Amino acid sequence: MRLTSLSNLSLLSLAVGLSFANTAQAARPEAPNLSNAEFQQCLDGLKNSSKFRGVDSFTFNNYRPAQPDPSVIQSLNYQPEFQKDVWDYLSALVDKERVEDGIRAKRQWSDTLRQIESRYGVKAEHVLGVWGVESNFGQTLGKKPLFESLATLSCFDRRQSYFRGEFANALKIVQRGDIAPSDMTGSWAGAFGQTQFMPSTFLDLAVDFDGDGRRDLVNSVPDALASTANFLKNRGYRSGEPWGYEVKLPDGYWAASSRKNKKTISHWRNQGIKLANGGALPSDLSSAGLLLPAGIEGPAFLVGKNFDTFYSYNASENYALAIAHLSDLVTREDSSKTDFATAWPTDDPGISRQQAKDIQQALLNAGYDIGGVDGIIGDNTRTAIQQYQSSKGIFPADGRAGQKFYRAIVGNTAPTRSQYGNQYNQPATSQPLNPASTDRMGQLIQKQTTTSSNTYSAQPATQSSTSSKTRYRRVTSADGTIQLIRVDEGL
Protein backbone atom coordinates (compact mmCIF):
# COMPACT_ATOMS: atom_id res chain seq x y z
CA MET A 1 0.00 0.00 0.00
CA ARG A 2 1.32 3.40 -0.87
CA LEU A 3 1.16 6.65 0.98
CA THR A 4 -1.11 8.10 -1.66
CA SER A 5 -3.67 5.44 -0.91
CA LEU A 6 -3.70 6.07 2.82
CA SER A 7 -6.71 8.31 2.55
CA ASN A 8 -8.56 5.48 0.84
CA LEU A 9 -8.14 3.33 3.87
CA SER A 10 -10.64 5.07 6.09
CA LEU A 11 -13.20 4.87 3.30
CA LEU A 12 -12.39 1.23 2.82
CA SER A 13 -12.73 0.61 6.55
CA LEU A 14 -16.14 2.25 6.48
CA ALA A 15 -17.15 0.13 3.53
CA VAL A 16 -16.03 -3.01 5.35
CA GLY A 17 -18.33 -1.99 8.13
CA LEU A 18 -19.12 -3.73 11.34
CA SER A 19 -18.91 -7.28 10.06
CA PHE A 20 -15.12 -7.26 10.41
CA ALA A 21 -15.01 -5.21 13.56
CA ASN A 22 -13.56 -8.07 15.55
CA THR A 23 -10.53 -8.67 13.40
CA ALA A 24 -9.92 -5.41 11.59
CA GLN A 25 -10.23 -2.88 14.33
CA ALA A 26 -9.12 0.67 13.76
CA ALA A 27 -5.47 0.27 14.66
CA ARG A 28 -4.20 2.97 12.36
CA PRO A 29 -4.05 6.36 14.04
CA GLU A 30 -5.05 9.42 12.07
CA ALA A 31 -2.24 11.59 10.71
CA PRO A 32 -2.03 14.30 13.38
CA ASN A 33 -2.40 17.97 12.68
CA LEU A 34 1.02 19.37 13.52
CA SER A 35 1.56 23.06 14.06
CA ASN A 36 4.35 24.38 11.87
CA ALA A 37 4.80 27.37 14.17
CA GLU A 38 5.49 25.00 17.06
CA PHE A 39 7.74 22.93 14.84
CA GLN A 40 9.86 25.90 13.78
CA GLN A 41 10.06 27.10 17.37
CA CYS A 42 11.23 23.63 18.40
CA LEU A 43 13.90 23.62 15.67
CA ASP A 44 15.13 27.04 16.84
CA GLY A 45 15.61 25.52 20.26
CA LEU A 46 17.34 22.40 18.92
CA LYS A 47 19.83 24.44 16.95
CA ASN A 48 21.34 25.82 20.14
CA SER A 49 21.01 22.68 22.26
CA SER A 50 23.91 20.51 23.38
CA LYS A 51 23.00 17.59 21.12
CA PHE A 52 23.60 19.76 18.05
CA ARG A 53 26.92 21.14 19.20
CA GLY A 54 28.84 19.36 16.45
CA VAL A 55 26.52 20.62 13.70
CA ASP A 56 27.51 23.93 12.12
CA SER A 57 24.78 26.48 11.56
CA PHE A 58 25.20 26.42 7.77
CA THR A 59 24.39 22.71 7.74
CA PHE A 60 21.52 23.09 10.20
CA ASN A 61 19.89 25.94 8.30
CA ASN A 62 20.48 24.36 4.91
CA TYR A 63 18.69 21.10 5.75
CA ARG A 64 16.18 22.45 8.21
CA PRO A 65 12.76 21.27 7.03
CA ALA A 66 10.19 23.91 6.12
CA GLN A 67 7.33 21.71 7.34
CA PRO A 68 6.87 18.75 9.67
CA ASP A 69 5.82 15.39 8.20
CA PRO A 70 2.74 14.13 10.11
CA SER A 71 2.92 10.69 8.49
CA VAL A 72 5.97 9.71 10.56
CA ILE A 73 4.01 10.34 13.77
CA GLN A 74 1.29 8.15 12.32
CA SER A 75 3.86 5.41 11.70
CA LEU A 76 5.31 5.83 15.19
CA ASN A 77 1.93 5.07 16.74
CA TYR A 78 0.79 2.42 14.32
CA GLN A 79 -0.57 -0.83 15.71
CA PRO A 80 -0.88 -3.55 13.08
CA GLU A 81 -4.35 -4.88 12.47
CA PHE A 82 -3.36 -8.39 11.53
CA GLN A 83 -0.93 -10.77 13.12
CA LYS A 84 1.47 -12.62 10.90
CA ASP A 85 2.49 -16.22 11.47
CA VAL A 86 6.15 -17.14 11.32
CA TRP A 87 5.63 -19.26 8.16
CA ASP A 88 4.07 -16.30 6.35
CA TYR A 89 6.93 -14.13 7.45
CA LEU A 90 9.66 -16.55 6.37
CA SER A 91 8.06 -17.48 3.04
CA ALA A 92 8.04 -13.83 1.96
CA LEU A 93 11.57 -13.07 3.17
CA VAL A 94 13.23 -16.23 1.89
CA ASP A 95 11.68 -17.17 -1.43
CA LYS A 96 13.16 -18.62 -4.61
CA GLU A 97 13.59 -15.15 -6.10
CA ARG A 98 15.64 -13.85 -3.17
CA VAL A 99 17.83 -16.97 -3.08
CA GLU A 100 18.54 -16.60 -6.80
CA ASP A 101 19.31 -12.91 -6.36
CA GLY A 102 21.65 -13.86 -3.50
CA ILE A 103 23.51 -16.42 -5.58
CA ARG A 104 23.88 -13.83 -8.36
CA ALA A 105 25.15 -11.20 -5.90
CA LYS A 106 27.60 -13.69 -4.43
CA ARG A 107 29.15 -14.25 -7.86
CA GLN A 108 29.10 -10.59 -8.81
CA TRP A 109 30.80 -9.44 -5.59
CA SER A 110 32.99 -12.48 -4.90
CA ASP A 111 36.30 -10.58 -4.82
CA THR A 112 34.94 -7.91 -2.49
CA LEU A 113 33.32 -10.52 -0.24
CA ARG A 114 36.59 -12.47 -0.04
CA GLN A 115 38.47 -9.32 1.02
CA ILE A 116 35.80 -8.52 3.59
CA GLU A 117 35.95 -12.05 4.96
CA SER A 118 39.69 -11.82 5.45
CA ARG A 119 39.53 -8.33 7.01
CA TYR A 120 36.56 -8.84 9.37
CA GLY A 121 36.37 -12.61 9.70
CA VAL A 122 32.70 -12.67 8.71
CA LYS A 123 31.53 -15.36 6.28
CA ALA A 124 30.50 -13.97 2.89
CA GLU A 125 27.09 -15.63 2.93
CA HIS A 126 26.28 -14.17 6.35
CA VAL A 127 26.95 -10.69 4.98
CA LEU A 128 24.81 -11.54 1.94
CA GLY A 129 22.01 -12.85 4.17
CA VAL A 130 21.82 -9.54 6.02
CA TRP A 131 22.04 -7.54 2.79
CA GLY A 132 19.27 -9.57 1.15
CA VAL A 133 16.85 -9.44 4.05
CA GLU A 134 17.67 -5.90 5.12
CA SER A 135 17.53 -4.01 1.82
CA ASN A 136 16.76 -6.65 -0.83
CA PHE A 137 20.40 -6.51 -1.99
CA GLY A 138 20.44 -2.75 -2.07
CA GLN A 139 17.17 -2.32 -3.95
CA THR A 140 14.92 -1.26 -1.09
CA LEU A 141 16.34 1.78 0.61
CA GLY A 142 13.31 3.80 1.60
CA LYS A 143 12.21 7.10 0.10
CA LYS A 144 11.30 9.33 3.02
CA PRO A 145 13.43 12.48 3.32
CA LEU A 146 15.49 11.78 6.43
CA PHE A 147 15.81 15.32 7.74
CA GLU A 148 12.06 15.88 7.57
CA SER A 149 11.32 12.57 9.32
CA LEU A 150 13.91 12.94 12.06
CA ALA A 151 13.17 16.63 12.69
CA THR A 152 9.46 15.85 13.05
CA LEU A 153 10.17 12.96 15.43
CA SER A 154 12.52 15.28 17.34
CA CYS A 155 9.73 17.73 18.05
CA PHE A 156 6.52 15.73 18.46
CA ASP A 157 5.17 12.76 20.36
CA ARG A 158 7.25 10.06 22.07
CA ARG A 159 11.02 9.43 22.02
CA GLN A 160 12.01 12.96 21.10
CA SER A 161 15.29 12.75 22.95
CA TYR A 162 16.37 9.67 20.99
CA PHE A 163 15.37 11.17 17.64
CA ARG A 164 17.10 14.49 18.41
CA GLY A 165 20.36 12.57 18.67
CA GLU A 166 19.65 10.81 15.38
CA PHE A 167 18.68 14.08 13.67
CA ALA A 168 21.95 15.67 14.80
CA ASN A 169 23.90 12.59 13.62
CA ALA A 170 22.19 12.64 10.21
CA LEU A 171 23.27 16.28 9.79
CA LYS A 172 26.82 15.36 10.80
CA ILE A 173 26.96 12.65 8.12
CA VAL A 174 26.16 15.22 5.43
CA GLN A 175 28.47 17.78 7.00
CA ARG A 176 31.35 15.31 6.80
CA GLY A 177 30.62 14.63 3.15
CA ASP A 178 30.06 10.87 3.51
CA ILE A 179 26.63 10.90 1.86
CA ALA A 180 25.15 13.35 -0.62
CA PRO A 181 22.19 15.24 0.91
CA SER A 182 19.91 14.07 -1.89
CA ASP A 183 20.69 10.45 -0.89
CA MET A 184 19.55 11.02 2.69
CA THR A 185 16.27 9.17 2.37
CA GLY A 186 15.12 6.12 4.26
CA SER A 187 12.47 4.62 6.49
CA TRP A 188 10.15 6.79 8.55
CA ALA A 189 12.34 6.14 11.60
CA GLY A 190 15.56 7.26 9.92
CA ALA A 191 17.25 3.97 8.91
CA PHE A 192 18.85 4.45 5.51
CA GLY A 193 21.16 3.05 2.86
CA GLN A 194 21.91 -0.51 1.83
CA THR A 195 22.66 -1.48 5.43
CA GLN A 196 19.61 0.37 6.82
CA PHE A 197 21.73 1.80 9.64
CA MET A 198 20.40 4.51 11.90
CA PRO A 199 22.62 7.64 11.72
CA SER A 200 24.25 6.84 15.11
CA THR A 201 25.14 3.33 13.93
CA PHE A 202 26.51 4.84 10.75
CA LEU A 203 28.83 7.17 12.66
CA ASP A 204 30.00 4.30 14.90
CA LEU A 205 30.40 1.45 12.43
CA ALA A 206 30.26 2.48 8.76
CA VAL A 207 33.52 1.94 6.87
CA ASP A 208 34.98 3.12 3.57
CA PHE A 209 35.97 -0.07 1.77
CA ASP A 210 36.30 1.11 -1.83
CA GLY A 211 38.94 3.64 -0.78
CA ASP A 212 37.39 6.86 -2.09
CA GLY A 213 37.50 8.44 1.36
CA ARG A 214 33.71 8.47 1.81
CA ARG A 215 31.55 6.00 3.68
CA ASP A 216 28.77 5.82 1.14
CA LEU A 217 26.31 3.18 2.30
CA VAL A 218 23.80 4.34 -0.30
CA ASN A 219 25.79 4.00 -3.54
CA SER A 220 28.83 1.83 -2.76
CA VAL A 221 28.22 -1.91 -2.44
CA PRO A 222 31.76 -2.53 -1.06
CA ASP A 223 31.19 0.13 1.63
CA ALA A 224 27.78 -1.36 2.47
CA LEU A 225 28.99 -4.97 2.66
CA ALA A 226 32.08 -4.12 4.71
CA SER A 227 30.01 -1.98 7.08
CA THR A 228 27.62 -4.90 7.58
CA ALA A 229 30.57 -7.18 8.39
CA ASN A 230 31.98 -4.54 10.71
CA PHE A 231 28.62 -4.33 12.49
CA LEU A 232 28.42 -8.13 12.99
CA LYS A 233 32.04 -8.25 14.18
CA ASN A 234 31.34 -5.42 16.62
CA ARG A 235 28.39 -7.38 18.03
CA GLY A 236 30.54 -10.39 18.84
CA TYR A 237 30.63 -12.46 15.66
CA ARG A 238 32.80 -15.57 15.98
CA SER A 239 34.92 -16.31 12.92
CA GLY A 240 34.55 -19.81 11.56
CA GLU A 241 31.38 -20.62 13.49
CA PRO A 242 28.10 -21.38 11.72
CA TRP A 243 25.00 -19.46 12.88
CA GLY A 244 23.57 -22.81 13.97
CA TYR A 245 21.53 -25.48 12.21
CA GLU A 246 18.13 -27.03 11.92
CA VAL A 247 17.82 -30.01 14.25
CA LYS A 248 15.51 -32.92 14.94
CA LEU A 249 14.08 -33.36 18.42
CA PRO A 250 13.70 -36.89 19.83
CA ASP A 251 10.15 -38.27 20.01
CA GLY A 252 8.21 -36.95 22.98
CA TYR A 253 10.73 -34.22 23.68
CA TRP A 254 9.34 -31.08 25.22
CA ALA A 255 11.07 -27.74 25.58
CA ALA A 256 10.31 -24.05 25.39
CA SER A 257 12.07 -21.88 22.85
CA SER A 258 15.13 -20.46 24.60
CA ARG A 259 17.62 -18.86 22.24
CA LYS A 260 19.38 -17.01 25.04
CA ASN A 261 19.77 -20.04 27.29
CA LYS A 262 22.97 -21.31 25.69
CA LYS A 263 24.33 -24.79 26.50
CA THR A 264 27.23 -26.85 25.23
CA ILE A 265 26.76 -29.08 22.21
CA SER A 266 27.42 -32.15 24.36
CA HIS A 267 24.47 -31.11 26.53
CA TRP A 268 22.21 -31.11 23.46
CA ARG A 269 23.65 -34.43 22.26
CA ASN A 270 22.79 -35.91 25.64
CA GLN A 271 19.22 -34.70 25.15
CA GLY A 272 19.03 -36.85 22.01
CA ILE A 273 18.95 -33.94 19.59
CA LYS A 274 20.36 -34.61 16.13
CA LEU A 275 20.82 -32.70 12.90
CA ALA A 276 17.67 -32.46 10.79
CA ASN A 277 19.06 -35.19 8.48
CA GLY A 278 19.54 -37.53 11.44
CA GLY A 279 23.31 -37.01 11.72
CA ALA A 280 25.16 -36.32 14.96
CA LEU A 281 25.53 -32.69 16.06
CA PRO A 282 28.90 -31.32 14.89
CA SER A 283 31.29 -29.68 17.34
CA ASP A 284 31.68 -26.36 15.54
CA LEU A 285 29.50 -24.30 17.89
CA SER A 286 30.91 -23.28 21.25
CA SER A 287 27.42 -23.07 22.72
CA ALA A 288 23.87 -22.95 21.42
CA GLY A 289 20.30 -22.20 22.43
CA LEU A 290 17.23 -24.06 21.22
CA LEU A 291 15.04 -21.93 18.98
CA LEU A 292 11.48 -23.16 18.37
CA PRO A 293 9.73 -20.46 16.32
CA ALA A 294 6.42 -22.37 16.18
CA GLY A 295 6.77 -24.63 19.24
CA ILE A 296 7.89 -28.25 19.29
CA GLU A 297 5.62 -29.22 16.38
CA GLY A 298 7.51 -27.02 13.91
CA PRO A 299 11.12 -26.71 12.72
CA ALA A 300 13.70 -26.64 15.54
CA PHE A 301 17.10 -24.95 15.53
CA LEU A 302 20.20 -24.84 17.66
CA VAL A 303 21.55 -21.30 17.36
CA GLY A 304 24.90 -19.93 18.43
CA LYS A 305 26.46 -16.57 19.03
CA ASN A 306 26.46 -15.60 15.36
CA PHE A 307 22.70 -15.97 15.25
CA ASP A 308 22.60 -13.42 18.07
CA THR A 309 24.61 -10.99 15.95
CA PHE A 310 21.90 -11.28 13.25
CA TYR A 311 19.34 -10.65 15.97
CA SER A 312 21.18 -7.55 17.09
CA TYR A 313 20.84 -6.19 13.57
CA ASN A 314 17.09 -6.24 13.97
CA ALA A 315 15.50 -7.44 17.18
CA SER A 316 13.27 -10.21 15.91
CA GLU A 317 14.09 -13.92 16.10
CA ASN A 318 12.06 -14.57 12.96
CA TYR A 319 14.02 -11.90 11.15
CA ALA A 320 17.34 -13.36 12.30
CA LEU A 321 16.13 -16.80 11.18
CA ALA A 322 15.38 -15.37 7.73
CA ILE A 323 18.97 -14.06 7.50
CA ALA A 324 20.33 -17.43 8.68
CA HIS A 325 18.17 -19.47 6.31
CA LEU A 326 18.91 -17.23 3.32
CA SER A 327 22.65 -17.47 3.97
CA ASP A 328 22.44 -21.28 4.09
CA LEU A 329 20.58 -21.47 0.78
CA VAL A 330 23.02 -19.05 -0.85
CA THR A 331 25.91 -21.13 0.51
CA ARG A 332 24.37 -24.26 -1.04
CA GLU A 333 23.55 -22.30 -4.20
CA ASP A 334 20.23 -24.09 -4.36
CA SER A 335 16.99 -22.18 -4.84
CA SER A 336 14.88 -25.23 -5.65
CA LYS A 337 13.66 -25.81 -2.10
CA THR A 338 13.30 -23.01 0.42
CA ASP A 339 11.47 -25.04 3.08
CA PHE A 340 13.03 -26.39 6.24
CA ALA A 341 13.39 -30.16 6.73
CA THR A 342 10.52 -30.13 9.23
CA ALA A 343 7.33 -28.53 7.95
CA TRP A 344 5.62 -25.68 9.75
CA PRO A 345 2.62 -26.87 11.80
CA THR A 346 0.01 -25.69 9.31
CA ASP A 347 -1.94 -27.17 6.42
CA ASP A 348 -1.87 -23.79 4.70
CA PRO A 349 1.74 -22.65 4.19
CA GLY A 350 2.84 -19.13 3.29
CA ILE A 351 3.36 -17.66 -0.15
CA SER A 352 6.31 -16.18 -2.04
CA ARG A 353 6.50 -12.55 -3.11
CA GLN A 354 5.63 -13.57 -6.69
CA GLN A 355 2.52 -15.36 -5.45
CA ALA A 356 1.65 -12.28 -3.39
CA LYS A 357 1.91 -10.17 -6.55
CA ASP A 358 -0.31 -12.63 -8.42
CA ILE A 359 -2.90 -12.44 -5.64
CA GLN A 360 -2.79 -8.65 -5.70
CA GLN A 361 -3.21 -8.59 -9.47
CA ALA A 362 -6.18 -10.94 -9.19
CA LEU A 363 -7.73 -8.67 -6.55
CA LEU A 364 -7.22 -5.64 -8.79
CA ASN A 365 -8.77 -7.56 -11.70
CA ALA A 366 -11.73 -8.35 -9.47
CA GLY A 367 -12.21 -4.63 -8.77
CA TYR A 368 -10.62 -4.30 -5.32
CA ASP A 369 -8.75 -1.04 -4.83
CA ILE A 370 -5.56 -2.16 -3.15
CA GLY A 371 -3.39 0.66 -4.46
CA GLY A 372 -0.99 -1.39 -6.54
CA VAL A 373 0.94 -4.61 -7.00
CA ASP A 374 4.02 -4.67 -4.80
CA GLY A 375 4.20 -8.22 -3.45
CA ILE A 376 3.71 -6.98 0.09
CA ILE A 377 0.62 -8.20 1.89
CA GLY A 378 -0.22 -5.17 4.00
CA ASP A 379 -3.43 -4.10 5.68
CA ASN A 380 -5.00 -2.85 2.44
CA THR A 381 -4.47 -6.19 0.68
CA ARG A 382 -5.60 -8.16 3.72
CA THR A 383 -8.77 -6.14 4.03
CA ALA A 384 -9.50 -6.76 0.35
CA ILE A 385 -8.82 -10.49 0.82
CA GLN A 386 -11.25 -10.52 3.72
CA GLN A 387 -13.92 -8.88 1.58
CA TYR A 388 -13.26 -11.31 -1.26
CA GLN A 389 -13.45 -14.29 1.09
CA SER A 390 -16.75 -13.06 2.50
CA SER A 391 -18.24 -12.43 -0.91
CA LYS A 392 -17.30 -15.95 -2.07
CA GLY A 393 -18.28 -17.69 1.14
CA ILE A 394 -14.69 -18.76 1.87
CA PHE A 395 -14.27 -19.65 5.53
CA PRO A 396 -12.56 -18.37 7.59
CA ALA A 397 -12.69 -14.85 6.17
CA ASP A 398 -9.49 -13.95 7.97
CA GLY A 399 -7.76 -11.84 5.31
CA ARG A 400 -4.75 -14.14 5.24
CA ALA A 401 -2.87 -14.78 2.00
CA GLY A 402 -1.77 -18.41 2.25
CA GLN A 403 -1.43 -21.19 -0.33
CA LYS A 404 -5.14 -22.03 -0.07
CA PHE A 405 -6.23 -18.51 -0.86
CA TYR A 406 -3.64 -18.36 -3.64
CA ARG A 407 -5.21 -21.43 -5.23
CA ALA A 408 -8.71 -20.03 -4.69
CA ILE A 409 -8.12 -16.71 -6.42
CA VAL A 410 -5.23 -17.41 -8.81
CA GLY A 411 -5.21 -21.16 -9.20
CA ASN A 412 -7.84 -21.46 -11.90
CA THR A 413 -6.56 -18.66 -14.09
CA ALA A 414 -3.21 -18.17 -15.75
CA PRO A 415 -0.97 -16.32 -13.32
CA THR A 416 -0.59 -12.70 -14.28
CA ARG A 417 2.88 -11.83 -15.43
CA SER A 418 4.04 -9.40 -12.82
CA GLN A 419 5.48 -6.12 -13.96
CA TYR A 420 8.14 -6.59 -11.31
CA GLY A 421 10.69 -8.91 -12.84
CA ASN A 422 14.20 -9.60 -11.76
CA GLN A 423 15.30 -6.68 -9.66
CA TYR A 424 18.64 -6.42 -11.44
CA ASN A 425 16.84 -5.48 -14.63
CA GLN A 426 14.76 -2.89 -12.89
CA PRO A 427 15.51 0.58 -11.61
CA ALA A 428 15.80 0.76 -7.85
CA THR A 429 12.41 0.76 -6.26
CA SER A 430 11.52 1.40 -2.68
CA GLN A 431 9.15 -0.49 -0.52
CA PRO A 432 6.21 1.53 0.70
CA LEU A 433 7.02 2.69 4.17
CA ASN A 434 3.62 3.40 5.50
CA PRO A 435 2.30 1.03 8.10
CA ALA A 436 1.40 -2.51 7.21
CA SER A 437 0.93 -5.67 9.18
CA THR A 438 3.77 -7.04 11.21
CA ASP A 439 5.01 -10.28 12.66
CA ARG A 440 3.69 -11.52 15.92
CA MET A 441 6.85 -10.83 17.85
CA GLY A 442 7.13 -7.27 16.62
CA GLN A 443 3.57 -6.65 17.60
CA LEU A 444 4.00 -8.07 21.07
CA ILE A 445 7.09 -6.02 21.65
CA GLN A 446 5.45 -2.90 20.40
CA LYS A 447 2.47 -3.36 22.66
CA GLN A 448 4.74 -3.51 25.65
CA THR A 449 6.42 -0.24 24.82
CA THR A 450 3.55 1.78 23.47
CA THR A 451 2.24 4.53 25.67
CA SER A 452 -1.31 5.73 25.50
CA SER A 453 -0.22 9.30 25.01
CA ASN A 454 -2.02 10.93 22.15
CA THR A 455 -0.79 14.47 22.44
CA TYR A 456 1.16 16.07 19.68
CA SER A 457 2.29 19.35 21.13
CA ALA A 458 5.92 20.21 20.56
CA GLN A 459 8.12 20.33 23.60
CA PRO A 460 10.84 22.90 24.11
CA ALA A 461 14.29 21.68 23.14
CA THR A 462 15.69 22.77 26.46
CA GLN A 463 13.55 20.28 28.34
CA SER A 464 15.76 18.03 30.39
CA SER A 465 16.06 14.58 28.92
CA THR A 466 16.41 11.87 31.49
CA SER A 467 16.19 9.19 28.82
CA SER A 468 19.04 10.42 26.64
CA LYS A 469 20.89 7.14 27.14
CA THR A 470 17.95 5.03 26.05
CA ARG A 471 18.74 3.01 22.96
CA TYR A 472 16.30 1.53 20.50
CA ARG A 473 16.50 -1.17 17.95
CA ARG A 474 14.51 -1.49 14.83
CA VAL A 475 12.19 -4.40 14.26
CA THR A 476 11.47 -4.68 10.55
CA SER A 477 8.88 -7.11 9.32
CA ALA A 478 8.70 -8.81 5.95
CA ASP A 479 6.42 -6.16 4.58
CA GLY A 480 8.58 -3.21 5.49
CA THR A 481 6.92 -2.15 8.72
CA ILE A 482 9.55 -0.74 11.00
CA GLN A 483 9.11 -0.35 14.69
CA LEU A 484 11.46 0.76 17.38
CA ILE A 485 11.85 -1.17 20.57
CA ARG A 486 13.75 -0.18 23.64
CA VAL A 487 17.00 -2.08 24.00
CA ASP A 488 17.87 -3.62 27.31
CA GLU A 489 21.51 -4.30 27.87
CA GLY A 490 22.42 -7.89 27.22
CA LEU A 491 19.52 -8.49 24.89
Ligand code: CA
Ligand atom coordinates in the same frame (compact mmCIF):
# COMPACT_ATOMS: atom_id res chain seq x y z
CA1 CA B 1 33.72 4.64 -0.10
